[in-house]
Amino acid sequence: MIHHNEMASSQPALTPVASTKVWFITGTSRGFGRVWAEAALKRGDKVAATARKLESIADLNDTYGNNVLTLALDVTQPEQVKAAVTQAHAHFGKLDIVFNNAGYSLVGTIEEASADDIRALYETNVIGPVSVIQAALPLLREQGGGHILGTSSNLGHVTLPVIGYYCSSKWAFEAIHESLATEVKPFGINVTIIEPGAYATEFGSQESLKFAQGLDIYADFKAHFFGSLGSQERGDPTATPEALFAVVDAENPPLRFFLGSHNLPSVRTAYAERLATWEEWAEVSNSAQDRAN
Numbered sequence: 001m002i003h004h005n006e007m008a009s010s011q012p013a014l015t016p017v018a019s020t021k022v023w024f025i026t027g028t029s030r031g032f033g034r035v036w037a038e039a040a041l042k043r044g045d046k047v048a049a050t051a052r053k054l055e056s057i058a059d060l061n062d063t064y065g066n067n068v069l070t071l072a073l074d075v076t077q078p079e080q081v082k083a084a085v086t087q088a089h090a091h092f093g094k095l096d097i098v099f100n101n102a103g104y105s106l107v108g109t110i111e112e113a114s115a116d117d118i119r120a121l122y123e124t125n126v127i128g129p130v131s132v133i134q135a136a137l138p139l140l141r142e143q144g145g146g147h148i149l150g151t152s153s154n155l156g157h158v159t160l161p162v163i164g165y166y167c168s169s170k171w172a173f174e175a176i177h178e179s180l181a182t183e184v185k186p187f188g189i190n191v192t193i194i195e196p197g198a199y200a201t202e203f204g205s206q207e208s209l210k211f212a213q214g215l216d217i218y219a220d221f222k223a224h225f226f227g228s229l230g231s232q233e234r235g236d237p238t239a240t241p242e243a244l245f246a247v248v249d250a251e252n253p254p255l256r257f258f259l260g261s262h263n264l265p266s267v268r269t270a271y272a273e274r275l276a277t278w279e280e281w282a283e284v285s286n287s288a289q290d291r292a293n
Helices: 004-009 031-042 059-067 078-092 115-143 164-187 216-230 241-248 263-280 282-287
Strands: 022-025 046-051 068-072 097-100 105-107 146-151 189-196 209-211 256-259
Touching: 022 031, 022 078, 031 046, 031 059, 031 241, 046 059, 046 078, 059 068, 068 078, 078 115, 097 115, 105 115, 105 164, 115 146, 115 164, 115 189, 115 209, 146 164, 146 241, 164 189, 189 241, 241 256, 256 263, 263 282
Parallel strands: 022 046, 022 097, 046 068, 097 146, 105 209, 146 189, 189 256
Antiparallel strands: none
16 A cells, blocks of 8 residues: 555655746747747746747747747757857846757658658757757856756657658657766756657648658558558647646756656557567577677
8 A cells, every 4th residue: 555645755846946937949830849938938938939930930029029039040050059049048148948849750661761861850850959959058057057858759769660760860869868968967957858749739740741752662551550640649739838847847857758648658568578578588698798618
């Protein structure tokens, strides 16, 4: 039996922080980026909202006035990244939260995608966030701390066919942020990887997807795959801000944080299968450690 006090002690500490926060968020024109930027502004925080096309976020100025700074930003352009981060910090005087949210998915089997397709995906999903992090870190160290967030996915732990390269970009994203968390902890900088499951955002729109040149041999397989995705239950993105605020307001925020109720069961199953395989092959694995005399 679990007593009440034992149950309470097992819960993460979510100590709210009352002071106004300043956010720098990439990819705020639509989807989660837009939802989270507006939610932060509505609760009284200040936001430097960025998007590739400035006109796509211009309306935020009319609604939120001086609490928002809208900036054009293509994360694949390092000099533009540095300029935007520097301008946002100078404008508000600090950056409490630096949120790498921009990204897209490449649709295509492993055979179909070209090297150029893969490079372009990684420029946005991996190299772009690194540019933001590298631009922000000197400023966060100078101000004595901050919180770096990044939008990953449950596909940072498991994979799906047809979007394998997108999954791989999130696995890389996760590894980079996990290493970063250890490196910057001494400077009072926290790192959290936000891992949404399936949500009804515009992420599946043409602007958030790029398609590799298809091969006829995979046509039926992909049709079946997309049909199965169509029946997948999707969460409401507007239900996510309070959970996100709990993370950024926590005294000790987690390194990884699932958004939604579907991720933990699927990841638990995936890791159980991996452990079972490693255990099954443990004797063979161990035999490769040292040569017998």
